[in-house]
Amino acid sequence: MKIIETIKDMKFFVQQAKEKGLSIGLVPTMGSLHEGHLTLMRQAKKECDVVVVSIFVNPTQFGPNEDYGKYPRDLTGDSEQASKAGVEVIFHPQVQEMYPKGYNSFIEIDGITQKLCGLSRPGHFRGVATIVAKLLNIIQPDKAFFGQKDAQQVLVLQRMVSDLNMNVILEIVPIVRERDGLAMSSRNAFLSEEERGAALILYRSLQLAQQLVAKGELNVEKVKHQVIMNIQGEERAQIDYVEIHSYPLLENVDVIGEKALLALAVRIGNTRLIDNIILEG
Numbered sequence: 001m002k003i004i005e006t007i008k009d010m011k012f013f014v015q016q017a018k019e020k021g022l023s024i025g026l027v028p029t030m031g032s033l034h035e036g037h038l039t040l041m042r043q044a045k046k047e048c049d050v051v052v053v054s055i056f057v058n059p060t061q062f063g064p065n066e067d068y069g070k071y072p073r074d075l076t077g078d079s080e081q082a083s084k085a086g087v088e089v090i091f092h093p094q095v096q097e098m099y100p101k102g103y104n105s106f107i108e109i110d111g112i113t114q115k116l117c118g119l120s121r122p123g124h125f126r127g128v129a130t131i132v133a134k135l136l137n138i139i140q141p142d143k144a145f146f147g148q149k150d151a152q153q154v155l156v157l158q159r160m161v162s163d164l165n166m167n168v169i170l171e172i173v174p175i176v177r178e179r180d181g182l183a184m185s186s187r188n189a190f191l192s193e194e195e196r197g198a199a200l201i202l203y204r205s206l207q208l209a210q211q212l213v214a215k216g217e218l219n220v221e222k223v224k225h226q227v228i229m230n231i232q233g234e235e236r237a238q239i240d241y242v243e244i245h246s247y248p249l250l251e252n253v254d255v256i257g258e259k260a261l262l263a264l265a266v267r268i269g270n271t272r273l274i275d276n277i278i279l280e281g
């Protein structure tokens with residue numbers, strides 16, 4: 001497995017692969033790899049000849065008071081794991097390589113970015129869309145793989161690819177969870193033992209909502225209220241948002257229709273965690 005650090009070398013690798021007629025799968029990540037990321041890589045390996053994983057903690061998607069500086073970084077451990085998953089290349093550019101002096105171009109997606117994480121993290125999706133567009137341009141993958149863990153991110157990127165006529169297929173992989181239900185996340189590493197226990201409240205609340213819907217409760221306010229009460233019962237948890245929107249359009253709805261997204265962002269101590277489920281009414 002190769003680690004490539006410059007755009008020039010990455011483009012050269014891509015050109016050679018294309019000349020050989022090989023299909024390319026891209027898995028964009030911020031590193032600190034876990035089983036969720038590895039599942040994306042294995043899926044990419046099944047569907048594409050060559051798998052490129054990008055590892056780049058993208059500064060433009062972090063707000064000024066967020067955890068960019070302390071976001072976990074472990075290139076050595078990541079390389080071992082990616083190599084075992086059959087990855088051919090890790091693309092690991094420095095910030096200066098992706099955003100050189102004078103850099104001034106950003107991609108804005110309207111509408112669906114003006115809710116959920118778009119409200120609590122202003123500028124976040126502008127940063128995500130910009131870095132993903134850059135990676136797609138550099139690596140020109142046939143397919144790019146993303147996790148449903150970041151449900152709104154998937155919708156934003158699908159919008160971008162469709163609106164800007166990009167030549168890539170986005171493949172979405174279901175949420176990978178720990179045995180007890182906690183959604184895998186690089187940020188779980190920040191949790192103390194007690195917080196790790198408290199973090200289960202996210203998954204438990206999603207399950208509670210699913211049970212309510214299964215029993216016929218389709219009123220959005222009532223389901224939200226139960227979920228909020230449940231989370232508030234955990235003293236270490238601080239709600240950022242609990243929202244139910246239609247899926248995939250993310251419209252405001254009063255009743256859970258055919259499909260609705262229940263999305264949570266909850267702070268456990270200083271760590272902000274997100275999780276979601278698609279409710280089927």
Ligand code: AMP
Nearest residue numbers: 029030031036146147149150175176184
């Ligand atoms: P990140 O490194 O957190 O930016 O994540 C990189 C990619 O892995 C994104 O497409 C995420 O949605 C995906 N991902 C992260 N955690 C999980 C998970 N638990 N299950 C499925 N996909 C995930």
